[in-house]
Amino acid sequence: GKHKQWVCVFGKETLERINEAMVKTLPTGKGQRNKAIFEFARNLRGIPGLSDLPREELKGFVEEWHSQALPVIGTKPFIETWIDFLKGWPKVKWPVNEEFIPMILTKAQSNPVDGYDDPRLSVLAAICRELHGINGQKFYLATRTAGKLLGVSHTMISRWLFLLEHDRLIETVVKGGTSENPRKATRFRYIGPQRKPK
Template sequence: AGDGIVGVDLDKCVQDGEPMPAALGLMDRVGCKYIELSPSGTGLRGFGYSDNIVGRRGRLDDIHIEMYASRRYLTVTGRPIWSGPLVPLQGFADVANAIRGSDLQKGQKLLKQSSVSSVSSVGIPPGTLPTHPGQRNRCLFEFARYVKGINPHASKQELRGLVGRWHELALPVIGTKDFGTTWGDFMNGWDQVRQPYGETMQSIIDGIDKSESLPKGIVDLGYGPHANYLVRVCLALQTHEGDAPFFISARQAGDLLGVHFTDASKMLMALVVDGVLTLVSKGAGKLASRYRYVWTDQSGHR
């Protein structure tokens, strides 16, 4: 133990020879530098060095994963997609522990998505509360997006209770002392929400056709599979919003790509630097930034 070879086995995460972004993100999270296709061609296997642990299996980031340090044989196929060296896997133990906690996280997610129309079942996400003066309007709109995504059919009485709690928690920061002003601004924002938290985002993502070619010229930028998929996501969000900017946070992008949010933030910045996106307004903390997709081919089409 401590210097032995360990293996990571991901099932059903390769389609037509192309690994799912979430699967690559999971391998990157483990720290694998050598990754190859499984014997069936529909999965991935990664190898490296780590401490001996009890074998783990489960689902993480919606990917079936098995992790072994002993008492297991994994066939080496010699079909690498990342052909780096075998290195110590810094994230091996952390991901193994995350698998153990995934059942609890799944239960919390189901509770969050429950259709129970109770004020207490929604709560006030910390990311929707202002931390500095001047953030009130933006945070209140983000809260409207969140509530509409979690409970789109909430009654006025339920909404009023939620906004009352938000106002009470935000009061030390915001200058608006009158609840009536906050309530009115929230309802204006509620009516203007076109992309509720979670629900609409997922339906847009589900509609992305991965078989379509990337927009002309994107391949020349030399991005990897994660950033290329992010281009598809941003184009789909812009198409949904029409001429209006679209919202996406680094954390949302990270979840979609299966990478850490700091890496997702760097990819979004790269898209801005390369003229794929323009940054309309920068978010703060968990608040989403607003972007426009502006990349066009020579004919002027997106």
């Protein structure tokens, strides 16, 4: 049946991770469905191979999630859950996944942004491009995380981000560490060249 088809399409390991995501995010009482379906979306986007799929291809999993949640949720029609999932999917800023950042790095390394002598800077620009692609609008990049990935200090990452902004590859959307936004990291938008076709 349906499960066999899914194994063919997604592979056993991916399916196990989807099931795990389902079990982990099911609501336990009324009034939790909306937040829970967003968490389900976050978990799904962290599974390699799913984040680039059209949302329609994930509908079966959302139906499965909904039917398992039915005994406890107040909103019964599936269409409500599906709409919330569709609205939530593009809002996922950080998928739940420890492999997420290395995955971004691999994509960036295989398609760096031209124009810099230092290959690490070209890769940093490409990381910004990939993050923007996933988040759809603005993204934030922790300088310490980026520094670890590229083997440079977080202060160097800050200097490089300054340069990328000066070169009009990225722009600041929300400045972090200000009185209006003391806690949040700076949010950027990528406005540079898109990925080169292979």
